[in-house]
């Protein structure tokens with residue numbers, strides 16, 4: 447490895463709140479990358495810094511030059527084509543801090559009996575997935591990864607919920623509904639009453655308080671009182687109102703009502719969401735999209751999800767990548783959460799939220 451790295455990774459030791467906040471650390475960073483000793487970083491030196499920041503075991507991730515230039519120009523506030531110590535301090539707290547000192551939550555979406563072997567078992571959906579397969583993968587993540595917080599979301603419907611095919615005759619179908627007769631499971635209809643959007647129809651599932659709505663019995667429940675890693679736990683219930691569905695763990699499908707999730711994540715100062723569970727192309731995707739919209743850095747754990755329809759799963763994955771999410775495998779999560787493995791995609795997401803907030 448070249449001389450830019452200390453034990454292969456210059457930034458590793460700064461994953462410590464006190465050392466990170468010490469102004470000497472910023473000066474040390476400047477000295478380390480300022481190869482021509484002019485007390486500032488030119489574009490090439492800044493590029494080396496970014497490649498060191500976004501690396502794993504001393505190996506840099508590929509970063510596109512235009513993206514590096516955009517970041518350089520953003521932080522070069524006095525436009526002298528150099529990042530001086532003052533500008534580096536801004537970069538240090540805005541970009542390096544979320545990279546080295548994130549607060550990460552594992553968000554386990556709807557790993558409930560009805561989606562695994564109950565009334566809405568994924569085995570009977572077009573992709574014929576077995577939802578139970580995510581349980582040991584998620585348990586292994588719970589056993590090994592020191593998240594700040596573990597979130598369990600639950601689909602939690604009243605018996606008269608609008609998403610149940612069994613209830614379709616209790617509501618008037620609107621004139622503009624795409625389907626009005628011979629309505630079947632998985633069809634989308636528009637009901638005359640509020641809210642005037644297509645509602646996909648599913649078999650009755652996850653009715654509040656029933657066995658089908660319970661989390662799968664083999665899924666590990668973190669107990670904050672006894673957890674060896676000291677993690678906090680959040681439970682979030684969604685789809686609780688009769689006349690509107692909620693795929694996302696943050697909002698209902700019209701964004702008229704918000705769940706408790708965002709407030710609880712703020713309490714724990716969470717910055718990064720690692721999302722897994724059921725169903726990949728429905729509730730996992732909707733939760734990930736809303737997480738991105740709320741400026742969380744979102745990691746979608748590809749092998750810890752199962753879904754309804756293969757084509758929809760792929761489309762949603764593409765959509766998530768386009769919106770700034772990172773797709774990762776469960777085996778990589780430990781090194782990412784402990785910031786040994788630092789991905790540029792999450793850095794771009796941080797940067798975009800900075801640019802966005804500047805334009806607000």
Ligand SMILES: [Zn+2]
Pocket residue numbers: 601602603609651652685
């Ligand atoms: Zn539901």
